[in-house]
Amino acid sequence: MTDAVFAIPGDKDRRTGGFIYEATVLRILNEIGCTTRHLELPDSFPEPTKADISTTIDFLRAVPVDQPIILDGLVFGAIDPEGLATVSAPVIAMIHHPLGLETGLSQERAAYLRANEAAALAHAAHIIVPSPHTALVLARDFGADPAKITVALPGFTRPTVAAARVDPPLILSVGLLAERKGHDVLIAALAGMQDISWQAVIVGKAHDFATARALGYQIEQSGLSDRVRLGGELSEIELNDRFNAASIFALATRYEGYGMVLSEAMQYGLPVVTCAVGAVPDTVGDAAYLVPVDDPAAFEAALRRLLTNPVELERMRWLSHQHAANLPNWTDTAQIFVNVIARLGRRGESK
Structure with a gap:
């Protein structure tokens, strides 16, 4: 018997934090005996066509009433709330961060997504988020009932740590080549510290080609072509090698609903420089340098301090x-889902 359905748009195995989280939870749920079917939805979300929204609603309406649907946030924030209200099975919203808070949206698009997501949340039987910060945002700004929100921190698989730091010291950044990840701020910071020794790699798939081209142009115009490289998307093994080769991890993010890669970097014992925004302070605690968003000078100062002070680096x-x-493992995370699924699937929780 199927206990639940996990509805994810497109390829669930994409190597970004949200998809890694969901694909891993889906796998672990089945491994620990909570039989969960993967439902692949159209891949146009979060910019769906009307036809894809209609198809998605049809898929969701076909799920039996006793099988809770875990619905990915890229879908949830952009779906038709009225159509969602016609779904009989209880819907669990899996919200990594609200779509309307994405960087680079027009004011009109951001306002539409915020209003649409708030309306959709009114039809959720429950909401699962990866951080207390996201729970707070949904309750405070989107009208979600705090009693229907559960925090399921990401789990982590202990990596193969075999530090092989390269010289000059490698500054590693990992994240989609998207405006929200702040790679432009990192590059601007690096441009100001060419008087000391370092090299840098920014690993991540292009979210949009305009941003990727702009970053490449910025590197060239800053005179950093021989020191900064856009590394593209890497396999798990290749990324493990980069983490082991690095001396510092840097992510000048403009917003994170959790920031899994920050915790991942810490598993390799990497000093972290990032920004005091969203869920990041809760994610890193006192184990990172936190600087203001969009402040290349502050980011440069933090990197420079680590690179020039061996005692501080250690x-x-x-x-x-x-x-x-102290990070949880994926079984810990999946068990939280099991508890929510059991409550909705067996006894029900009013929508």
Whole structure:
């Protein structure tokens, strides 16, 4: 018997934080005995066509009433709320961060997505989020009932850590080549510290080609072509090698609903420089340098301090190791889903 359905748009195995989270939870749910069927939805979300919205609603309406549907946030924020209200099975919204908070949207598009997501949330039987910060945002700004929100922190699989740091020291950044990830701020910070020794790699798939082209142009115009490289999307093994080769992890993000890659970097004992925004402060605790958003000078100062102060570099490595030791595993995360699924599927929870 199927206990639940996990509805995800397009390829569930894409290597970004949200998709890694969902694909892993889906796998672990089945491994621990909570039989969960994967329902692949059209891949046009979060910019769906009317036809794809209609197809998605039809798929969801076909799910039996006793099988809770875990619905990916890329779909949830852009779906037709009235159509969602016709779905008989209880819907669990899996919200990594609200779509309307994405960087680079027009004011009109952001306002539409925020209003649409708030309306859709009114039809959710329950909501699962990856951080207390996202829970707060949904309750405060989107009208979600706090009693229907459960936090399921991402789990982590302990990586193969075999530090092989390269010289000059490698500054590693990992994230989609998207405006929200702030790679332009990192590049601007690096442009100001050409007087000291370092190299940098930005790993990530192009979210949109305009942003990728702009980053390449910025690197060239800043005179950093021989020191900064856009590494593209890497396999898990290749990324493991980059983490082991790095001396510092840097992500000048403009917003994160959790920031899985920050915790991942800490598992390798990497000092982290990032921004005090969204869920990031809760994610990293005191084991990272937090600087203001969109402040290349502050980001440069933090990187420079680590690169020029071996004692401080070692202190931050130790803090990263300490922080990583307390991270949950994926079974811990999946068990939280099991508890919600059982409550909705067996006894029901009013929508």
